Structure formats: structure tokens, C-alpha cells
Amino acid sequence: MGLVDAISTIEASDTIDELSSSLHRVVQNYGFSGFAFVDAGRPDLDLPYHIGTFPDAWKRAYVQNEFVHADPALARSRRTNTPFSWSSLKLPERSGRKRPPEVKTMDAAREFGFKDGFVVPFHYRDRLGAVHSSSTVFFWEDEPRDFDKLFVCHRHELHLLMIYWVQRAMDIVNRDQRNAPTILKPADAAETIKLTGREKEVIAWAARGKTVADTAQILGISPETVEGFIKQALRKLEASNKTHGVAKSIALGIIDL
Template identity: 30%
Template structure:
């Protein structure tokens, strides 16, 4: 039986085109209980004029209004995502500095939301936002679903960066050792460093040493992103 990680990884195997990939991300978001979804990707080249790509599964009028008003420059969720990789739940307090944006978003049904950004070693920053019109996000929902939501963030970033910025991805030179591959495969199965140490009969420090090397080689920021990128590149086959 497939686990949810494998199910989400289908996203990176769909037909070419960022919209097709985004459609799969939207479907995964709905399975997690969210009506709406957006993804923004900032590509830092050229330095003088970084490229920003946005994909929306919002009411059309709101997506148009958001872009026309230039809300991306003041959106508190975007500002948070630029400085922090921690997920954030929407709240009145979060949008206190932008009441017009918040009021308009709610008028279109975007009242409850969650967002997290992701950055890679090439400097591409992406942010996934999941939202709905009702039912606050409970602590239990976060406990159960946030691991999947965070996987979706990493998968969205890897898949859409491949589609939107393929020329900056230098993947041919990446090679993992046999031990690094073993460690990453067990990580992909949800094992902790302690679990992996027991399975491979090595110390936790050694496991973490391999994980640090893997993260550096793959030019990512954490082990979840490393697993996703390695799977996307076929390094764990």
C-alpha cells in the first residue's frame, strides 16, 4: 500500500507544464481540507530584476484584484515567508497592518489559512498558501496534517522550480555515497536519526553527519527537502 509521501510524490511525475503540476498540488490541498491554494516563486535572476511567478486557485476576481493592487508587496504572509521558513497560521493579528487586504480576502472567502516558504541553495524562494472559507485550523489538525502540508511545500518547490527555472538547476554533478543513500532512504520512510542509527548500527552523530553532507550536496536547507529533491532526481531508485 502506498503511503502519503509516495502519493504526494506523484506530483513530480505529471506531464510537462507548471499548470498541470499546480493542478496536482491543488488536488492534494483539497484532500487536506483546503478549498484554495496559491504558490509564489521568486527566482533571483537577473539580480537587477528578480522574476516572480504566481499560480492561484482562488476566486478569479480575487486573484485579479490581488495582482492589480500589488498586494504581494505588503502581504504579511509573504513578508513572513521571506524572513522565516516556519509555517504560519493566518490570524487577525497577522493582518493587523493590512486591514484592507484582509477585509477584501475575507470577502472572497479566504478567511482561514496556513502558509510556509521554502528556499533552495540557488536562492529561489517559494511559498505555498492553503486556505478555506470556514472552520478554524485546530491544534489537532496541525498535529495530524502539518507533516503532509510541509511535504507538499517541499514537493511544490522542487516540482515548480524544475518547470519554471530549469536552467539554474545544476543536477548532473550530484552524487550520493551508498551510505548517504541508505540514510536518506530511511529518512524518506519517516525514520528519525536515532531509528536509523539502530537500523544501520551506527551512532546518531554519524547519521546526522551524513544528513548534513546530503543537505549540502543537494543544495537544500533541511532533510525533508533533501528527500524530495533526491526522489525527484531519481537518486533513491
């Protein structure tokens, strides 16, 4: 199936289910085993809107382990418009025997046979002007060297396909507005979450990868004070951990990188 035929297949889809099946056939033609489309604009949700053609066991593991709040690919999707691969992600270093949650997420993906993933972030406005963010990953189960070749040769094609795919999804949802999935409905505003200037600062520095000690030195305050501001911010954000708090702050526009 060539690029023109793939786009035609996507544009001919009349329902979300048909659209999902069409994308599955298209990405299989490139060598991927399936895909997952996730609402990346609601980091506060434990189970955001999603569709895809991935194993049920992977979904159960992803949900039960709360990987949605630790997935480094999902976090990066909120900060970029450029497609990337799982293998390009910079994961935090292990500290002794304890694995960071980001590392646990990617280790689990490999245990399920996913040797790499091609990720396409997308940020767009609906017909009402509301901003949405999504992340689509295409799962790769074959040899990594074959994935590297595909990434170099076809990443622009896959990016273009997803532009057409998301637009077709929006067209279908706008037509069937009463049954619109969350990803394409206007998101709730963040007016009710009010962080102080210091709380925003410590979360913003955390988003840039700074430790508590780093942030304390930058702001000229004690590490204990930084920890206090972080805890206050997470409580207001109703975030389960710092990673969750950072992601939610970025998605809601509370901080900007």
C-alpha cells in the same frame, strides 16, 4: 489519498500545469479550496511570478489594490522557513478609521471567503547557485476550528509535500530551461542599489517594527532626520512605501534580521 500517494502524484507530474493540478487535488483532499504559489524573492515587482487555483476575482483584487506590497503573510515568508497560519500573523493596530494596508489585505481575503490560510515558505538554490524564495498559501473556507485541528495534525505533512513539489518544479524547469518562469531563473543582483550606513540602519529598525520616533531615539538623531534617510532609501530602492522598501531590502540582502 495518503501521504505516499500524494508524493507519487507530484513526482509523476511532467509539466508545470500538471504539477499545479496535482497539488490542487492533494490540498483539496486535506479540505483546502485551492492554493497560490508566489515568487517571494522579488518584492520590487507589482506582479511576481505566480500559479495556483484561486478565483480570478481574488487575483484582480490582489493586483488592483497592490496587496503584494502589503501582504503580511508574504512579508513573513521572506523571514522564516517555518510554516504558519494567517491567524498567527500579528497585524498593526488600526489608527482611528484608517486601516493599515496589512489589515486591508487580510480583510479583503476574508471578504472572498478565505477564513484562514496555511502558508509554507521555501528558500532554495537552483542548479546555478542562485537563491530563490517562494511562498505557498493553501486557502481555507470551512470552519476555523476545523482548520486549527488540521494545522496541528497535518502541518508537517503539508510542509513535506511542498518540499517535494518545489523540487519537482525545479526539475521540470531545468529540463525546459528556455521557457523557465521567473521564480526559477537567477534573480538580478542588487549591486546597483547602494544604501549608506544610516539608510540601512533606519530601514533595518523599521523591519524590526520600530517607529520613526523609536529609531530617532535609538540612533540619537531627530525624527526629521530619520524621515529623510527613509525617503532617500526608498527612492534608491524604487519602493512605493516603507513596507515595500523593507521587504525589498531583506530579499536583496541589503539588510539582515
